[in-house]
Amino acid sequence: MSSSTDITLGQRAERLRDALGARIVFAGDPDYDAVRMPWNVAVDQRPFAVVTPESAEEVVAVVRAVTAAGLRMAPQSTGHAAPGLAEAGLSDTVLVRLARLRGVTVQPESRTAIVLGGSHWNDVLAAAAPHGLTALHGSAGDVSVAGYSLSGGVSFYSRAHGLGVNAVRAVQIVTADGALIRASADENADLFWAVRGGSGAFGIIVSLEIDLLPYADVFAGMLLWDASFTAAVSRAWATWTASAPESVTSTLRVLHLPPLPELPPFLSGRSVVVVDGAVLESDERATELLHSLRELRPEIDTFSRIPADALVHVHMDPPQPTPAVTRHRMLRALPEDAVAAFVAASKDPGLFIAELRHVGGAAARPVPGGGAVSAVAGEYIAHSVAAAPVPEAIPGALAAATAYVDAFEPWTGDALALTFLDGGMDRAPGFGASLDRLREQKAQWDPRNVFAAANPV
Incomplete structure (x- = not known):
């Protein structure tokens, strides 16, 4: 983020408006209360602004505009994890809502699916069912695939098939420098390790590839x-x-x-x-x-x-x-x-x-090669x-x-x-022995701490 102290929040807002136009919503705008509302409506999250991109290219533009304005950003799909994000303070943070970045492509031969970053589990189930397939989803269909999967994910299949995070095969992510990159076991492997648990602390997930289960x-x-x-x-x-x-x-x-x-x-x-x-x-x-x-x-x-x-x-x-x-x-x-x-x-x-x-x-049971x-x-x-x-x-x-x-x-x-x-809960036990390495990866991929997350590392 910019270290300049002579740029006011009003001037930062002007920069964002110039770069993003009507896509960015600020406090006082008519739509602000509607777009800032998380799924857990007990949480009164009040970000500096809210933007709702509709494509990977728009996410790239948002990340570049927000960093150029010297502000932070927080990716959010549904807002089920809003309490952890709101308590960190959002007065200098742009909420990047992924509600319009939804879609699922099933590849039945490989039993995998490409899932856009704002998609819900209901989207995956509807696309997989005609092929006799399902997924390591949670107990609610309106939870986002990315947030659930990259934070572990406990399902009614977990005792047999493990956590949902282990079904993730690759992600497309926009990093703090505004680059859209792929992370998998073969590409940017350190980042792939980190997002499988570190989730939104490392960037904005615009799509992920997941394994499906052969259950009709x-x-x-x-x-x-x-x-x-x-x-x-x-x-x-x-x-x-x-x-x-x-x-x-x-x-x-x-x-x-x-x-x-x-x-x-x-x-x-x-x-x-x-x-x-x-x-x-x-x-x-x-x-x-x-x-x-x-x-x-x-x-x-x-x-x-x-x-x-x-x-x-x-x-x-x-x-x-x-x-x-x-x-x-x-x-x-x-x-x-x-x-x-x-x-x-x-x-x-x-x-x-x-x-x-x-x-x-x-x-x-920890998975060899897991995140x-x-x-x-x-x-x-x-x-x-x-x-x-x-x-x-x-x-x-x-x-x-x-x-x-x-x-x-x-x-x-x-x-x-x-x-x-x-x-109000200590996040550290959720990361266990991985916390130190996660912090090292955070320093590498997001050295200016651009990304705020519900579970910060």
Whole structure:
């Protein structure tokens, strides 16, 4: 960035307007509030300006204009990770929204896809399904492929196939000098290592090439009981996951749901306990594996063979932008005392979701030749979500979310999962032993710290 102190912010804005024209939106412009809004609407991010490029060439122009004006920039697709970005301060930062840079090209012969930088997982699933393919997507279809994948990515396929980051084969990235380059195992290999974990700290991803999975359908679904069954279901799930094969990835959740008309009647105004997930086995083997949970006679049982692109709906993530705060811990194990802690902590009515995700397996094994993050150390993720519909509700929501994960302190490991990080959390455990090398690469590729990121290195 420019070190000159005699250039005012107003003059910087004039330079950007001259270079980018109507594509750049500043505070006070009519569209500013709309274009600065992230998916997590509890976050009030107020960047210096917002620009929404529609092509790789426009991204190059944006990077060159912003650096020439002596400002920083922050790439953002959907804004699911907005808390970490906003807390760093955006008063001298141009938000580069990639919402219009979407598109997917599937290459069925190689089982890969070329994904533009602002694309969502729903875009990938829709393009892959006609070829009998799917992807290492997360539990929500409206999350960006680039942000999720390059920050690790935990899915219902993770115990069998590892983290989503390991499916990335190459990226096209605009670096701090305004160059559009390719990074892969064979080209700019150090940068390729860094972005697989370092994500938006190193540049703006305009496209990425990812591996796809050869599943046209999967055995998946959910089991639901009233929350009064939480203790029995939790004990059974903990026993079940302790011996489940890596073909099974599942989640245990207690949901405290408000009486909202948009919720189905079986959920509205209720507290329920749910086990959901995917079983990458034959119908007969999957039925056998689920037997011990089904013996608890769930109120609702949707486990069956479904199209692979329907798996993204199983977890019932909110389909609309939601104001919330979250916290998580990585757990080394889930002994009886930890199960009891879950049962007790999940009763807090201040929580929207109290969750345990079973990981381990391939998700916990570092990949030879992988990037800065290729695994997440731990067997379970303890994750909480508390709603914060108005700013005044944030302190109470944060207290509830934090109290839940603090209940697991005796079983907590040193790691964190980057895609689960929220504002006010130490990012360093998410990078683990890679942090020092990431900082070296940051100094090489972005020596003036042009790029701000939700998970800064």
